[in-house]
Amino acid sequence: MIHLLKAWRNKHTFSNTCSTCCRKLDFGSFNFKTCCNQFYYLKTRSNHPVESIAVETRRYTFALPHLLKHTSSDQEFVVFNDPLYWQVSTTLIYEKVMKFVMGHPMTRRTQDVQPPEKSHFFYKQLQEAPLNHGSMVRRSCGKTTLMRQYVFGKRCILSMRGTISADSSLEPNELRVSTKLTHLVGQHVLVNRMPSLQPENVLDLKVVGTWQADCFGLPLEVLESLHADFDGDEINVWIFENMQSRAECMFLLNSRFQMGSKITGLKLSPCQDMLVVFYLMYDRINFLPYKDPHKDLKKTFRTLYDLYGSEKTYQWFNEMRLYYLDVLQNQIVFATTLEEILNLVERAKKSFLNFKKKIPEDV
Numbered sequence: 001m002i003h004l005l006k007a008w009r010n011k012h013t014f015s016n017t018c019s020t021c022c023r024k025l026d027f028g029s030f031n032f033k034t035c036c037n038q039f040y041y042l043k044t045r046s047n048h049p050v051e052s053i054a055v056e057t058r059r060y061t062f063a064l065p066h067l068l069k070h071t072s073s074d075q076e077f078v079v080f081n082d083p084l085y086w087q088v089s090t091t092l093i094y095e096k097v098m099k100f101v102m103g104h105p106m107t108r109r110t111q112d113v114q115p116p117e118k119s120h121f122f123y124k125q126l127q128e129a130p131l132n133h134g135s136m137v138r139r140s141c142g143k144t145t146l147m148r149q150y151v152f153g154k155r156c157i158l159s160m161r162g163t164i165s166a167d168s169s170l171e172p173n174e175l176r177v178s179t180k181l182t183h184l185v186g187q188h189v190l191v192n193r194m195p196s197l198q199p200e201n202v203l204d205l206k207v208v209g210t211w212q213a214d215c216f217g218l219p220l221e222v223l224e225s226l227h228a229d230f231d232g233d234e235i236n237v238w239i240f241e242n243m244q245s246r247a248e249c250m251f252l253l254n255s256r257f258q259m260g261s262k263i264t265g266l267k268l269s270p271c272q273d274m275l276v277v278f279y280l281m282y283d284r285i286n287f288l289p290y291k292d293p294h295k296d297l298k299k300t301f302r303t304l305y306d307l308y309g310s311e312k313t314y315q316w317f318n319e320m321r322l323y324y325l326d327v328l329q330n331q332i333v334f335a336t337t338l339e340e341i342l343n344l345v346e347r348a349k350k351s352f353l354n355f356k357k358k359i360p361e362d363v
Contacts, residue, residue, distance in 0.1 A: 001055055001080075001094075001098050002095055002098050002099070003034065004034055004039075005091045005094055005095045005098070006037075006095075007034040007037055007038060007039040013039075013040060013041070014040070014041045014042070015040050015041075016042075018035040018036055018038065018040070019038065020035070020036035020038060021035065021036055023035065025040055027042045030042075054077045054078070054079050054080075055077055055078050055080065055098065055101060056076065056077045078097065078101060078126065080094060093125050093126065094126070096122065096125070097122050097125065097126050100114050100118065100119075100122050155240055155241075155242040155244075155245045156190065156238040156239060156240045156245075157239055157240060157241055158238075158239040159236055159237065159238050159239070160236070160237045160239075161234055161235070161236050161237070162178075162214070162215055162216050162234060162235065162237070163214075163215040163216070163232060163233070163234055164193075164215060164216050164217075164218050164223065164228055164230070164233055164234065164235050165213065165215045165216070165217055165218070165230060166217070166218065166219075166220055166223060166230060167217030167218065167219065168219070168220055168321070168325060170208065170217060170218070170219040171208075171219065171318050171321075172219045172221040172222060172255055172256075172268050172314065172317050172318060172321065173203075173204070173205055173206060173219075173254055173255050173256050173314070174205060174206055174207075174208045174219060175189065175191065175205035175206065175207050175208070175216060175217065175218060175237075176207075176208065176209050176210065176211055176216065176217030176218075177207055177209075177210055177216060177217075177237075178210060178211070178212075178213065178214050178215070178216075179210045179211065179212060180214075181207075181210065182210055184207045184239070185207050185208065185209065185210065186206075186207065186208075187206070187207050187239070188204055188205070188206050188207075188246055188249055188250055188254070189204070189205060189206075189207060189237050189238060189239055189240075190202060190203070190204060190237070190238035190240065190249060190253070191203050191204075191205050191216075191218075191222075191235055191236070191237055191238075192235065192236050192238075193226045193227075193228055193233065193234075193235050193236075201226055202253060203222065203253055203254070203255065203267060204249040204250055204252075204253035204254040205218075205222070205254075206254075216235060216237065218235070219321075220271035220273070220274075220321075221268040221269060221270065221271060221274075221317060221321065222268065223271070224268075224269040224270065224271045224272075225264060225266070225267060225268055225269035255267040255268050255310070255314055255317075256310065256311060256314045257310055257311065258310055259305050259309075259310035259313050259314060260305065260310065265302055266301060266302060266305060266313075268301075268314075268317055269298070270297045270298060270301065270317075270320070273324055273328060274297065274320055274321065274324045275297050276324075277323065277324035277327045277328065277332075278295065278297040278300075278320070278324070279295050279297075280327075280332070281323075281327060282295050285320075285323070287316070287319055287323070288300065288304070288316055288320075289304070289307075289308075290303055290304055290307065297320075301313060301316070301317065304316055
């Protein structure tokens with residue numbers, strides 16, 4: 001495993017023959033192989049299902065005491081992502097974890113071996129390694145974040161900044177751009193709101209359409225999770241072409257495949273209209289397998305995520321979006337009659353007179 005990590009960092013390419021010894025590479029059932037201390041991907045399998053590598057451990061107890069649930073498990077092996085999705089910073093973390101698991105010294109300068117009590121520290125690093133920035137909990141908010149390091153780790157080639165607007169016709173993982181950016185339709189981009197009220201504010205969205213307005217259209221569920229409104233708030237949009245970066249963003253930063261968030265719980269958040277419809281139509285909603293008894297939609301989605309995972313939760317978010325749009329457009333009309341308005345005017349006059357009576361005359 002350590003040899004594989006070092007070979008990956010030296011060079012990696014799609015090829016069927018070794019560039020050093022010119023021998024034909026026998027990949028077997030794998031999508032990658034090392035030869036002459038070089039790393040190669042199978043050329044005919046550039047798009048393939050995600051594979052994993054399992055490495056046996058010494059049955060250390062990987063505990064996470066900093067989490068509320070105090071998760072603990074006697075783990076017999078560690079599972080690594082497919083090397084196709086590795087990046088340089090990821091391999092450095094993996095190599096440290098491998099040395100810890102095998103009982104090897106961390107560096108050549110010292111022969112000190114880390115004790116098993118350090119397992120929770122390395123396990124936490126292993127979980128966060130694909131995200132390229134260490135612990136998200138330790139990141140500060142606002143303009144002092146490691147945002148540039150984060151997006152550069154994704155090999156972004158271009159960035160844009162623009163005003164945001166709501167577009168309820170979009171699914172929760174989609175984005176609409178100006179007609180000047182038609183060439184981006186069909187691509188995945190990174191979106192972040194800066195400055196932000198929370199550390200984790202980077203999402204992967206798919207550009208699905210254009211409009212005449214010179215602004216970005218975002219789903220209401222994304223705007224709510226980013227605490228964004230429509231009084232001139234802006235977002236950054238980062239474009240990347242690297243295949244590894246696209247795969248990492250699509251499967252780690254897209255709410256459809258990874259709904260969980262270490263900061264907010266979920267990457268999506270129900271908007272105000274969705275909350276109102278859920279409360280009013282609670283007894284009629286039958287497409288959700290679970291509904292919080294206190295009519296709390298946020299707790300409902302968190303429970304569904306714990307039970308069914310990311311993709312199912314995403315589907316129910318989208319179903320709830322379509323449902324509340326149908327209810328507000330076709331079933332319920334929030335309006336005030338003329339009689340009610342006149343009644344409010346009379347009440348306002350009476351309350352104002354009562355207010356004037358309480359004001360001292362010398363004021």
